[in-house]
Amino acid sequence: MLVSYPALFYYDQSEKVPFFITFPDFTNSGTQGNDVTDAMSMATDWLGINVADYLENNRPLPAPSTLEEISLAKNNPYPEDLKYDSKRSFKSMVLVDLDSYLKGDIKIKKTVSIPKWADRAGADLHINYSATLTEAIAQAKMLHDSKIMNK
Template identity: 30%
Template sequence: MKKVYPAIFEKDPVGFGIYFPDVEGAVTQAETIPEGLEMASDALGIMLSDLIEKGYSLPEPSEINDLTINRETEFATLIPVELNDYLKDAKLDKKTIKIPHWLNVRATNEKINFSKTMADALEEKLNI
């Protein structure tokens, strides 16, 4: 499952300090912007997967344009992360569900992936 959060890069004497305003504890640093993008994604993945594994809801990401930054020393960017790369138990479990026949026929005709739809619905319901 892919998530995207805004990060703030703050110029410092050795490169950049990087933090996520919406994810407490998700901080890192890097010497260059490309390295910072990679390090930021890793820090985000570690913190978000820890929240999920402890049963917490994920924080709602801020709108990047709503962030307040010092334009002389900081910039904001969006950082994506694939959380399945960080979750300890990302194997798939088989579940049997029952739905009304008419709904099954319509969804099958539309070529809807039932497993993905159920996973997406559960993530939304659990605020993940």
């Protein structure tokens, strides 16, 4: 299952690791990167680990902001301490495939009933019913959580 959230990439050349990355939708979020490629990789890993933790511990996920709703200045988590180069800093959506972060999950057998037409369609499409149901439940949870967080 793919999930994306916006991240802020602050660049400060005076730091040993010049990129500091934060996700405004998550409190106390942060990781670092040596260059843009490393920063994107670290951001993806941070997002995968943390969203998987939210799901595994049944915590409500925050609704993802849009890139238009966030800014480097407005969402600076440490405005007094975090100085950055505005020309080399940027904001970006970060995408992660949660499947690789949720692989260790214990499987539980469930028996479900579906309409005959759905069974035929699933067979024609070579649907993996377990994977499809798991993804649908995760998406329903994220939609439910975003509605709760927006109240």
